Amino acid sequence: MEITVRVNGVPQTRDVEPRLLLTHFLRDELRLTGTHWGCDTTNCGACVVRLDGVPVKSCTVLAVMADGASVDTVEGLAHGAELDPVQEGFVTCHGLQCGFCTPGMLMTTRALLDRDPDPSPATIREAISGQICRCTGYENIVRSVRWAAERTQAEQQSEVAP
Amino acid sequence: MQVPAQFAYAKAGSVDEAIALLRRHGPDALVVAGGHSLIPMMKLRLAEPTALIDINGLSELTGVAVQGDEVRLGAMVRHGEVLDSPVVREHFPILADAERLIADPIVRNRGTVGGSLCQADPSEDLSAAFSALRASVVIRSADGERVVPVREFHHGPYETAVAHGELLLEVRVPIRAAxxxxxxxxxxxxxxxxxxxxxxxxxxxxxxxxxxxxxxxxxxxxxxxxxxxxxxxxxxxxxxxxxxxxxxxxxxxxxxxxxxxxxxxxxxxxxxxxxxxxxxxxxxxxxxxx
Missing domain, CATH: 3.30.390.50 (CO dehydrogenase flavoprotein, C-terminal domain)
Structure with missing residues (x-):
């Protein structure tokens, strides 16, 4: 069936089988391979994208269910050459090693900061508790998100200051 | 790679349309809400519905609200919404306790109250919480609505009072003093x-x-x-x-x-x-x- 999904702001129309999963729609149909395909069992969170702003595991959403919706993937996070503060945080604080979990981590933590601009380390750990990282032990991921939160707040304060 | 068997798919625009679609697609059609139990079972071919009727667009089935001496939770209320609901926290901390322990925050963004009950997994948490609360559910078919106590809702593992051509609309939980x-x-x-x-x-x-x-x-x-x-x-x-x-x-x-x-x-x-x-x-x- 024909579906149209707004992916990173661009309407994408494709003819797909109802059984096609959103993660494969993004990776195979649109060649947006930033969204990783990990456990395939809703556990690891490597495939997290935002569906109408809400983080979801795209291995457990049918592409047809996203018909008419907006999907944001890691490819849409940066503004041109300017990285999102969360991306910058992961670079600065070594929030990744192999990078497999990173796209999902970035999408979840961006959504967290949109809702809670100053999350505690405990809140960050809870937010990423549905995602598995086998490299960092999560410590540096929590630091990366805190870095992004502090950087964003500092920038907002300097904008407000005369 | 886990791929579900082939099925037809239709998005319902209203509760009545969902019921009509279920009847039209026959006894092996299933409703999909959040899909976080059903889609994994389809990927493992433990479930092979001939058609999925998607009720994600039905605003009739959303919302947590006090109505008289009851709280009404729509079937499409996501687990995360239950957890965030001030009404739930005030009246039913048991539901907030349970929701905090269901899967993870990302899954809770998608999984629904009605889906959990209808899945009727013997290890599912909300069924026990709603049973303890003596909640009831509203089920609609083409012939009308009926109210079933949650304590009579489950007929066995993965089997419920919801018959073919029926849709669970909401859960009603009585508010009790003291x-x-x-x-x-x-x-x-x-x-x-x-x-x-x-x-x-x-x-x-x-x-x-x-x-x-x-x-x-x-x-x-x-x-x-x-x-x-x-x-x-x-x-x-x-x-x-x-x-x-x-x-x-x-x-x-x-x-x-x-x-x-x-x-x-x-x-x-x-x-x-x-x-x-x-x-x-x-x-x-x-x-x-x-």
Whole structure:
């Protein structure tokens, strides 16, 4: 069936089988391979994208269910050459090693900061508790998100200051 | 790579249309809500529906609201919305306790209250919580609506009162004065299915338990409840000794199975501990102490 999904702001129309999963729609149909395909069992969170702003595991959403919706993937996070503060945080604080979990981590933590601009380390750990990282032990991921939160707040304060 | 078998797909624009679509697509059509139980089962080919009727767009099935002396939760309310709901926190801490232990925050963004009940997994948490609360569900078919107590909703593992051509619309939970509630679960790792879980709802008159609901999950309790333990406690004192005695009754009457999560005696032991602790917590909350 024909579906149209707004992916990173661009309407994408494709003819797909109802059984096609959103993660494969993004990776195979649109060649947006930033969204990783990990456990395939809703556990690891490597495939997290935002569906109408809400983080979801795209291995457990049918592409047809996203018909008419907006999907944001890691490819849409940066503004041109300017990285999102969360991306910058992961670079600065070594929030990744192999990078497999990173796209999902970035999408979840961006959504967290949109809702809670100053999350505690405990809140960050809870937010990423549905995602598995086998490299960092999560410590540096929590630091990366805190870095992004502090950087964003500092920038907002300097904008407000005369 | 896990690929579901082929199926037809239709998005319902209203409850009536969803029911019409179910009838049109025949007995092997299924409703998909959040899909976080159904789609994994389809990927493993444990479920092979001929058609999926998607009810995600139905605003009629959303929202948590107080209506008279009940709270109404729409079937499409996501787990995360239950957890964030001030109404739920005020009246039914048992639901907030349970939701915090269901899967993980990303899954809770998608999974729904109605989906969990209709999936009727024997290890599902909300069934026990709603049973303890003596909630009821509203089911609609082409012939009209009927109200079914959650304690009569489950017909067995993965089987419910929802017949073909019917749709679960909402859950109604009675608000009771002088009542507290709590839920606890033992799991092997964060977000896993329960090894065992218990939920308790306690209504007090002074230091007397005037009514009590005890829900159990993953331990083979029919309808997710422990009626013998409720009978043992009702009308008696709200003391630790009485709670421990009721918990022993619950542990004795449930029928857990030995599996990779543990042997039978261990699960009975957990039931005893969890029933005691949730009765204590629920009572403290009924007294405004916690």
């Amino acid at each position: 009542t507290g509630s709590a839920y606890q679960k033992i799991e092997r790792r964060a977000g896993d299915w329960a090894v065992a879980s218990a939920g308790a709802v306690v209504t007090l008159d002074g230091d007397t338990v005037v009514d009590v609901g005890i829900g159990l999950t993953a331990v083979g309790a029919p309808h997710f409840v422990a009626p013998e333990a409720e009978d043992a406690l009702r009308g008696g004192p709200a003391t630790d000794d009485a709670f421990a005695a009721a918990a022993r009754v619950a542990a004795e009457h449930c029928s857990p199975s030995a599996d990779q999560r543990g042997p039978v005696d261990y699960k009975r032991h957990l039931v005893g501990e969890l029933v005691t602790r949730t009765l204590q917590r629920a009572t403290a909350r009924a007294r405004g102490e916690a």
